[in-house]
Amino acid sequence: MQSLLIIGYTWPEPKTTGAGVRMMQLIHSFLNHDFKITFASAADKTKYSEDLNAFGVREQLIKLNDSTFDSFVKKLNPDVVVFDRFYTEEQYGWRVAESCPLAIRILDTEDLHFIRFAREEAVKKKKAVNFKNSKIALRELASIYRCDLSLIISTKEVEVLIKEFKIDNELLQYVPFIPNKIKIDVLPGFNQRQHFVFIGNYRHQPNVDAILELKKSIWPLISKELPQAALYCYGAYAGEQIKQLHNAGERFFINGWTENAHQQIQNARVMLAPLLFGAGLKGKLVDAMQCGTPFVTTSVGFEGFGNYSNLSFSVTDEIRTFSENAIKLYSDEFLWANYQKEGFQILIEQFLNQDFESLFFQKLKKLSSGLNSHREDNFIGAMLRYHNLQSTKYLSKWIEAKSKS
Template identity: 40%
Template sequence: MSGPDTDPKSLLVIGHQWPEPEATAAGVRMLWLLKGFLQKDFQVVFACAAGPGDYRVDLGKLGITEVGIQMNDSSFDRFLQKHEFSHVLFDRFLTEEQFGWRVRDNLPGAQILLDTEDLHSLRRSREDAMRKGGEWSVSGWVEHPLFYREIASMFRSDLNLIISKHEMELLQAQIPHLQEKLVYLPFGMDAPVNVPGISFQNRSNFVFLGNGKHLPNLDAIAQLKSEIWPLIRKRLPEAVLQIYGAYLPNQILQMDAPAEGFQVKGWAPELQPVLNNTRLLLAPLRFGAGIKGKILKAAAFGLPVMGTSVGFEGIMEKHEALSFVADSAQHFAEKAVELYTDPVGWERALKLQEQAAGVHLYTSFETLSRAMDSYPERREALPQETRLIQNLLQNEAFGRLRYLSRWIEAKEKGKN
């Protein structure tokens, strides 16, 4: 699988963004993965074409080499030819689309991993259905234009890391030929150490967490402001809702209304004091996919969440029977008030959520390590139809993307 000069444990990670674990759930997931590879004695290089974010973590302190790369530029080929990586991890299918053909051209023996983060096509198809006022359906998902791009990327990759059991089941049901390429790897998060258990009586008020670059979060904040919070505030006139998140846009910052108990705080470098003292986290997410980091973080700090079926998907089953799940604004507000004022129901909800979140808070990197080690056997077990689809998509897509990328590069250089 590797050339004679290839380090058998050298990893190139091509990031969609530089990791920002203090600002985004995706950053938390990526940092957890990177630490797992380091513990397995991989030499790790993290490459990214995006500009540095405001909350970028210093990977160099972990012993990871950071490299800025360019899209549609042959300098990336020369970079690959120098290093001979044994493994390449793509952060979301968008990076595989952009750089995958170059990786295959220059590192034909490398094992290709794709961390889907969440199924982008699932999230987008749900958003489109909501915007149109209709119900989401599986047929709407598989007919969405993004579906074909995402699934094609997964076929081209050797192993695909799936963060949600619900998404794993969807893929297995709809695309059974992907079975041998799928690895269920829960969220992965370093649980807080020695978090004090603060009682119901010593907590007060509400909180929302979510970065402003993620559309489901912006929609949820707008729903809180216009529909949900007025209903809660009517029942609890002294209560306060605080909105925390990095990169909140102006339209969200302008929603700040202290007189209404609606406080937009923005990014906070340390959320532990907030989460330790708040009584309930509100997460009225109407669309999305993957696993919601805000729900896991709240559970880790002993803070229950009032959420939606989409929000708890992949974490809790039988949503309709849960006291802390509601999908309409009216029911959401009613259940939130009940949880906020009922210590017995609050404790029951917290215990259920803590138990369910444990799968993600305490997941093991060994799951991925074993899948990587057994990849040669998995590859041999691929059905003939899967091999055919993989080769077809690699040849068609790589030929098209190769031509397009080189055309863009030539065009850009011609301007200079």
């Protein structure tokens, strides 16, 4: 039985974040391939954290900038190490490379942070997006090069890495969300549903900006035309800024975290997702399609789902058009049914009909049998690992020594 160590930026929260869903899907994929898994993190657990022990996964608390990790990982001696986001690889990657040089090092990007931050800056400063003028890009790309393989969740992100940054495709593996099979016969129909829904974790800035846009610009236009409809907003970690948006008179409800997000989504007639910026694949839209709930979103929101011209009606970056399309989709049963069908088609063609898990483990097997030659071909990665060991390593040791003194 092979051994896997996952070093988590946080403990997985599949009921609050897309990142948590993604991590649990990876964990189950490795369990399906008979890996013995240890999940380690320096983060504090929350009430939403998944109980990994229930799945046979060992949990291990670790520390930042502490050499106790070296003895821990050396004793564990994993065959594969997965870093949850590039921040984690920066902190622990050099330690893994020193203590377990034969372990395959995999970066799970979740989404490409430099794309999200570049788009956020462009929106806030009203300027063109520039992915390359970013310190985050330098850090994240260096992390991709230092690892043997990076998991990318969106086809758009694969395209950006290969075309704009000339990353070798051998260093990348496209592994999107893996949806559950659709049970169309148990989903409520058009007349059994009512109201609009928005869902998102409010620690994620794109969700905060989206709900503020809904409150300020979009919902007033929709509610004027649909006086019987309401908007229900769900999501964990709602601060005072979000809670104060609640207004029963405007039929704008902040309902906080929900135990069963799919239930709330499939009860709604339409999902609204006016994401102004972001990256990766949007878990809320995958959930909407699984629940048979048509949505209206932006070009950023729909990124990574392919080119479906029939859905162009529900993808727009113009606020008035967004609102008008939401009203039409909510009111027209024939249009609504067509969009639901198109959502099912996307899930089937883009996700369910492709065995991403098998492709990933084939790549892993290939890496295992030819790791030395793979690393020799990745000369930039070797160069970055060398310099990283000389800089990050000693900065970490200095922080450790300072904290002990």
